[in-house]
Amino acid sequence: xxxxxxxxGLAGAGGLALTGGxxxxxLSQGASAxxxxxVPQANLANFDPIWGTQYVVRNAAAMVWDTLYGIDAQLQxxxxxxxxxxxxxxxxxxxxxxxxxxxxxxxxxxxxxxxxASLSRWAARDPMGLMIIPIQQxxxxxxxxxxxxxxxxxxxxxxxxxxxxxxxxxxxMPERIAKTDAFKQITEYVGSGPMKFAKGEWVPGAKAVFExxxxxxxxxxxxxxxxxxxxxxVDRIEWIVMPDPATAAAALQNGEVxxxxxxxxxxxxxxxxxxxxxxxxxxxxxxxxxxxxxxLFAPFNDVRARRAVLMALNQEDYMRAIVGDDDALWKPxxxxxxxxxxxxxxxGGDVLKGKRDFDAAKKLLAESGYSGQxxxxxxxxxxxxxxxxxxxTADLLKKxxxxxxFVATDWGTVGSRRAQKTPPGQGGWNMFHSWHAGADCITPAxxxxxxxxxxKAWFGWPNSVNTEKEIAGWFDAKSVDEEKAAIGRxxxxxxEDVVYAPTGFFLTYTAWRKNVSGITKGPLPFFWGVSKSA
Amino acid sequence: MLSYxxxxxxxxxxxxxxxxxFVFSLLYIAPGDPAVVIAGDQASPEDVExxxxxxGLDRPFLVQFGSWVWRILHGDLGTSIFTNLPVSAxxxxxxxxxxxxxxxxxxxxxxxxxxxxxVAAWKAGSLIDRVIMGFAVFGFSLPVFVVGYMxxxxxxxxxxxxPVQGYTPLSSGFWPWLENLIxxxxxxxxxxxxxxxxxxxxAMLEVLQQDYIRxxxxxxxxxxxxxxxxxxxxxxxxxxxxxxxxxALLIGGAVVTESVFAIPGLGRLTIDAxxxxxxxxxxxxxxxxxxxxxxxxxxxxxxxxxxDPRIRY
Numbered sequence: 094x095x096x097x098x099x100x101x102g103l104a105g106a107g108g109l110a111l112t113g114g115x116x117x118x119x120l121s122q123g124a125s126a127x128x129x130x131x132v133p134q135a136n137l138a139n140f141d142p143i144w145g146t147q148y149v150v151r152n153a154a155a156m157v158w159d160t161l162y163g164i165d166a167q168l169q170x171x172x173x174x175x176x177x178x179x180x181x182x183x184x185x186x187x188x189x190x191x192x193x194x195x196x197x198x199x200x201x202x203x204x205x206x207x208x209x210a211s212l213s214r215w216a217a218r219d220p221m222g223l224m225i226i227p228i229q230q231x232x233x234x235x236x237x238x239x240x241x242x243x244x245x246x247x248x249x250x251x252x253x254x255x256x257x258x259x260x261x262x263x264x265x266m267p268e269r270i271a272k273t274d275a276f277k278q279i280t281e282y283v284g285s286g287p288m289k290f291a292k293g294e295w296v297p298g299a300k301a302v303f304e305x306x307x308x309x310x311x312x313x314x315x316x317x318x319x320x321x322x323x324x325x326x327v328d329r330i331e332w333i334v335m336p337d338p339a340t341a342a343a344a345l346q347n348g349e350v351x352x353x354x355x356x357x358x359x360x361x362x363x364x365x366x367x368x369x370x371x372x373x374x375x376x377x378x379x380x381x382x383x384x385x386x387x388x389l390f391a392p393f394n395d396v397r398a399r400r401a402v403l404m405a406l407n408q409e410d411y412m413r414a415i416v417g418d419d420d421a422l423w424k425p426x427x428x429x430x431x432x433x434x435x436x437x438x439x440x441g442g443d444v445l446k447g448k449r450d451f452d453a454a455k456k457l458l459a460e461s462g463y464s465g466q467x468x469x470x471x472x473x474x475x476x477x478x479x480x481x482x483x484x485x486t487a488d489l490l491k492k493x494x495x496x497x498x499f500v501a502t503d504w505g506t507v508g509s510r511r512a513q514k515t516p517p518g519q520g521g522w523n524m525f526h527s528w529h530a531g532a533d534c535i536t537p538a539x540x541x542x543x544x545x546x547x548x549k550a551w552f553g554w555p556n557s558v559n560t561e562k563e564i565a566g567w568f569d570a571k572s573v574d575e576e577k578a579a580i581g582r583x584x585x586x587x588x589e590d591v592v593y594a595p596t597g598f599f600l601t602y603t604a605w606r607k608n609v610s611g612i613t614k615g616p617l618p619f620f621w622g623v624s625k626s627a
Numbered sequence: 628m629l630s631y632x633x634x635x636x637x638x639x640x641x642x643x644x645x646x647x648x649f650v651f652s653l654l655y656i657a658p659g660d661p662a663v664v665i666a667g668d669q670a671s672p673e674d675v676e677x678x679x680x681x682x683g684l685d686r687p688f689l690v691q692f693g694s695w696v697w698r699i700l701h702g703d704l705g706t707s708i709f710t711n712l713p714v715s716a717x718x719x720x721x722x723x724x725x726x727x728x729x730x731x732x733x734x735x736x737x738x739x740x741x742x743x744x745x746v747a748a749w750k751a752g753s754l755i756d757r758v759i760m761g762f763a764v765f766g767f768s769l770p771v772f773v774v775g776y777m778x779x780x781x782x783x784x785x786x787x788x789x790p791v792q793g794y795t796p797l798s799s800g801f802w803p804w805l806e807n808l809i810x811x812x813x814x815x816x817x818x819x820x821x822x823x824x825x826x827x828x829x830a831m832l833e834v835l836q837q838d839y840i841r842x843x844x845x846x847x848x849x850x851x852x853x854x855x856x857x858x859x860x861x862x863x864x865x866x867x868x869x870x871x872x873x874x875a876l877l878i879g880g881a882v883v884t885e886s887v888f889a890i891p892g893l894g895r896l897t898i899d900a901x902x903x904x905x906x907x908x909x910x911x912x913x914x915x916x917x918x919x920x921x922x923x924x925x926x927x928x929x930x931x932x933x934x935d936p937r938i939r940y
Contacts, residue, residue: 136899138709145665145709218674276677278711296720297710298899299891335792335889336898339776343784343791344889475902502658505904509660512672541671549671 126627127328129609131618132341134355136334137301140290141279143218143261148530151260152617153332155319156303157198158264158284161189161208162256163319166615168435168535170256171320173312174203174265174285176238184247185230191238196308197267198289205234210271212242215263217275220539221254222263224568250538250568258319258532258616259539287311287323287621288330301332303620316621318613326611326624345370345604351625352605354618357477358417364604374421375603377614378431378531382411382478382596383542384486385553386524390516392468392495393523397461399591403444405454406489411596414481426598428584429543431531436577441585445595451492458493467496469517471525473504482526482596498523511552525552531598532616536576537564537583545592557590628932632925639921646917647699647910651692654906660684661708661904682708695910704914705907707900714911717896724794725892727804728884729877731812732819733870740820741866744827745854751832759824766821771880775814775887782810792889811888815880819873826869830862837861863934871927878916 135149142154163173172178176192195203209232216222216229230243242251255263265271265285273279282290287309291302311322333350335341342360344350346367355375356364364370386393386402393399412423426432427442468490472483483499490497498517502510507525515521533539544550544564545557563586567579605612611622662678679685683694698705704714747759783791789810795803834840835858843853882894893912900908931938 138899138903139665139711141711274681276674276681280711296891297707297712297717298895299889333793333889336886336895337889340779340792340887340889343779344793347783347787347791349791349793503902505659505661505664505902508663509658512660512663512675551671 126608126625129327129330129352129620129623129625130350131330131332131620132335132344132350132353133332133618136298136336137295137332138297139278140282140295140301142264143214143275144278146218146260148260148617151258151262153290153301153303154262154264154284155258155286155617156288156330156620157282157286157290158262158266159195159286159323160255160263160265160319162252163321164253164256164258165317165320166613167317170252171314171317173256173320174208178252184249185244187242187244187251188235189240189242191240192310192312193238194310195285196310197285198283198306199267200308201267202237203265203285204237204268205240207268207271208240208265209234210268211265212263214266214271214273214275215261219254219261219263220541221250221257224248225251225254249571253538256319257539259530262319285309287325299334301334303330303332304328311621316619318615318619323621325621330620345606348606351609352603352612352618352623354603356602356604358415358419358422358602361419361602361604369607370604371607372602372604373612374600374614375618376531376601376616378434378535378616379598379600380528380531381426381429381431381534381598382408382415382482382526382528383593384482384524384526384596385511385542385551385593386591387517387522387553388555389514390521390523391466392458392461392463395461395463396590397457398463399594400444401454401458401461401493402489403588403591403594404450404457405493406445406486406594406596407449408445408595408597410485410489411482412599414485415478415597416599422601423597423599426595429534429540429587429592429595430536430580430584431534432598434531434535435573436536436580438577438581438584440581441588444588454493458495463495465494465496467498467517468523469498469500469521471507471510471522472499472501473507473526474501475503478528479504479507479526482528485596486524486526514554528599530616536580537567543583543587543592545587545590553593555590555592557586557592559586560590560592562586628929632929635925635928639918642921643914643917647696647914648692650910650913651695652688654904654909655688655691657904659904661906664903665709695907699914704911707908708905709903714907717908718893718911718915721891721893721896723796724890725881725885725894727794727797727808728811728815728881728890728892729874731805731808732816732877733874735812735816736819736823736873737870739816740823741827741859743820744824744866745831745859747824747828748831748835749850749854751828756828760828763821763824766817767825769817771814771818771883772887774817775811775884778810778814779888794890794892807888807890811884811890814887815877815884818880819876822873822876823866823869827862827866830865831858834858834862860934864931867927867930867934871923874923875920878919 133149137149137153139145139150142150159174161173161175162170165171174191174195175189177190179188191203197203212232216226225248228245230245232242234240267283270279270281270283282292287306288303289306291304294302305325305328311324314321316322338357338360341353342364345353361372365372386399388394408425416422427445428439430437470487473479487497487499510522511525513521517523529542537543541551545555545560547554547556560583563579563582567576567583570576570579608626611624613619662675662684665678666675706713707717743759747756750756779791782789789806794807797804840853840858843857881892882898885892885894897912
């Protein structure tokens with residue numbers, strides 16, 4: 094008998110006296126094995142995957158809501174809720190037929206009218222959906238299982254748009270819920286996915302519970318990312334939010350949780366030493382570090398100042414600040430797109446490679462007219478990745494002879510201040526740091542940060558006619574080869590105009606107890622196929 | 628006494644009103660925007676603005692404040708911007724863990740700190756006194772999170788006696804409830820125990836110099852009776868005061884403790900709400916904490932009359 098059992102017995106005896114005999118229920122080993130306890134990367138603070146586009150919401154939503162198509166591990170869209178699709182000869186009319194037997198968690202069948210309402214709500218918020226709306230002629234239900242999307246011009250990337258994993262995904266909801274304004278939050282979480290959301294057990298900031306949906310009919314194909322047969326092997330999945338990484342690591346070591354999505358690099362060596370824990374790269378598509386310069390105001394409204402920074406920055410400095418000394422976790426990135434993906438191309442990326450040329454950079458900076466005015470650098474200290482990058486940038490700018498106004502604050506403040514278009518001295522800014530999921534940066538499809546359409550572009554408002562022209566070329570590409578060539582041209586144009594500064598490509602680990610099996614690498618945690626033994 | 632208590636309760640209304648106005652103004656002028664957090668990293672400024680409009684954040688200050696006060700007067704703390712859940716329900720969900728943690732910590736403090744302070748005063752100047760006061764200084768100096776990590780490492784990871792994290796409600800059993808609270812209560816209680824022990828020692832030392840103690844000794848009363856019946860009762864006013872004021876320390880410390888031990892209490896809710904700029908939740912919590920302070924102060928004043936009959940209101 095160990096000490097904990099003795100303590101338990103003693104306290105139990107005392108407790109019986111105090112509480113009038115309240116018994117402590119004990120989970121049997123079998124019950125424990127049927128519950129998977131998962132520590133997500135962040136708190137699930139809301140649960141509307143169209144209204145709130147955070148990755149953590151998308152990840153939870155992928156269990157509860159299904160999609161018409163799903164992206165697979167080869168980055169190809171595959172049928173999911175859809176049984177078949179047809180395209181008219183002119184490429185303008187898409188007709189889709191749903192699989193038979195699809196059901197929502199409230200027992201109602203999934204009908205074409207639900208799909209129409211869901212796609213309309215999704216399109217109002219999604220970058221690709223927003224490209225479809227202006228060319229849409231009609232989106233209608235033909236019968237219970239068939240719906241039709243008629244466009245004014247062809248949209249070759251339609252299936253990719255419906256399958257992609259970038260938030261917001263085109264999740265299908267019952268019509269009554271999907272009719273909610275896309276800018277207002279839904280209050281019912283009814284999907285047709287393999288897990289049901291236990292709303293009654295939801296403690297935002299602490300816990301979210303999902304239960305297996307008995308009536309879910311998986312596809313027959315083997316599961317591959319968001320595609321194929323989504324077989325759930327446990328009865329219950331508990332998401333336990335842990336704000337403190339050290340606590341999460343200890344809980345995993347102790348067996349209080351089974352899977353930690355995103356352990357920080359500092360704690361990985363400790364986890365690797367534990368014989369009961371497996372550690373591996375979680376998402377092979379990784380992340381792209383970035384800092385953005387404000388193209389509206391001096392000094393970075395002059396392309397020469399932006400190029401000067403690019404000539405001097407050393408991606409290794411940034412990556413080591415983020416991931417430490419683990420060389421398996423990063424690689425230099427001479428461009429903007431996710432390496433090791435089918436259409437990856439780094440054309441024009443030489444300026445980011447080789448020995449850093451500070452003398453040339455200083456000369457170019459002087460030519461831009463920079464004369465020592467303060468450069469307002471926003472840094473969110475509560476986000477380790479942005480804080481690390483901010484420190485490196487401050488050092489870099491000082492070495493270039495710039496006068497850095499280092500504004501260390503929290504992410505909430507950076508988030509609102511970066512939206513200000515006023516001059517830096519009047520509440521605006523010159524630069525801020527961020528990073529982008531590699532899954533979002535494979536192509537321009539969902540890559541908001543690469544857009545360079547001036548006022549409509551992401552914060553920093555780059556205006557690069559060439560970059561925009563080449564992005565349009567990618568949307569028109571008809572083959573993988575054409576796409577790859579187009580990506581190369583986008584990369585070259587974006588580097589020439591310095592749409593933003595890529596600071597390197599980095600990966601993160603995921604860690605789980607060895608009694609858990611079936612975890613696959615991917616851009617989000619996939620729970621289908623994951624089982625747990627006692 | 629009853630009229631005094633009623634007067635004090637009525638007096639809380641303007642206090643709470645001032646707190647409400649202060650909190651609302653502070654949040655209004657503070658940087659940060661919940662719409663930006665909601666919209667996510669990839670959102671356009673237009674998306675952010677539409678979300679601001681849908682949440683009513685674009686309305687003038689007085690309109691927002693008036694609407695908030697009106698809801699408060701109707702017993703409605705509003706709805707969380709992020710979860711879309713009623714703030715009162717969210718606070719209700721989180722109250723149990725925080726109250727449990729505070730009660731256990733308070734009990735631990737009284738059981739450990741008061742006897743330590745009494746013994747230190749009794750043995751003033753001795754090795755025992757120096758050891759106790761040394762521990763008090765140590766406990767007072769260590770940050771809560773350092774103690775928390777140390778305890779978790781020793782008792783959870785190495786010895787495997789107690790869990791690292793989490794909270795189980797009392798309805799699930801006494802031991803499951805208690806085992807999750809032991810380490811956090813010790814971590815949180817360290818500062819508090821040190822403070823109360825030092826105050827108890829100082830108050831006892833003063834009382835032990837009094838003539839009536841000398842008289843009690845002369846009458847042949849035992850040491851235990853002198854210390855715990857005569858002296859402690861007369862030293863109780865400053866001890867009660869510091870225990871009451873210490874509740875402020877507990878609330879502050881609970882924020883860190885709940886994060887370290889992943890307890891879903893009000894402290895974590897507060898931090899999450901502040902980082903996300905979830906205004907209705909922040910306002911609700913601040914109002915609740917203000918009310919608790921007012922109530923604790925009232926209780927302290929009432930307890931004064933019980934331990935010292937010379938005090939009259």
